Amino acid sequence: MHINYPEKLKAVSVHPPFAYAIVRGLKKEEYRSQATNRKGWILIHASKSTASDEYFADYGIYPGSIKRGAIIGACKITGCRQDGFKDYAYQLAEAFEFKSPIDCAGSQSIFWGATNEQRKVVFTLASNQIREHLLK
Numbered sequence: 265m266h267i268n269y270p271e272k273l274k275a276v277s278v279h280p281p282f283a284y285a286i287v288r289g290l291k292k293e294e295y296r297s298q299a300t301n302r303k304g305w306i307l308i309h310a311s312k313s314t315a316s317d318e319y320f321a322d323y324g325i326y327p328g329s330i331k332r333g334a335i336i337g338a339c340k341i342t343g344c345r346q347d348g349f350k351d352y353a354y355q356l357a358e359a360f361e362f363k364s365p366i367d368c369a370g371s372q373s374i375f376w377g378a379t380n381e382q383r384k385v386v387f388t389l390a391s392n393q394i395r396e397h398l399l400k
Contacts (some may be wrong), residue, residue: 267384269391274377275307277370279316280330283308285323287337287361293353296374300344300354307390308337308359309370334365335390338397362393 285291312333320327339359347353368386378387
């Protein structure tokens with residue numbers, strides 16, 4: 265496989281109910297403890313965590329229909345605003361779910377990249393799905 269993805273492309277790991285709500289356009293903001301100046305495309309990774317599973321029902325998502333531990337889609341960050349004293353709301357747009365989730369271990373850092381050969385392949389596969397989506 266020819267490795268080909270934008271070098272600045274990053275991923276963010278999100279608990280599965282919220283990750284799927286983002287890529288399905290049901291959640292327009294992601295709350296984090298740190299502000300970001302990042303804008304543009306990011307990959308959405310559904311973590312393996314089950315800590316927030318009670319929120320699936322809030323979004324009308326059936327937990328048995330989802331994939332954990334995978335990059336499941338992408339969206340654009342269009343801005344960041346402070347929400348209260350400690351939280352920042354990353355504003356999200358143009359979200360879409362990949363036709364095929366891509367298995368990948370996540371990371372604890374807010375934004376993570378293709379730091380090894382496996383992730384370079386994953387980011388290339390994800391970039392291909394973004395390109396296909398934009399051609400529609």
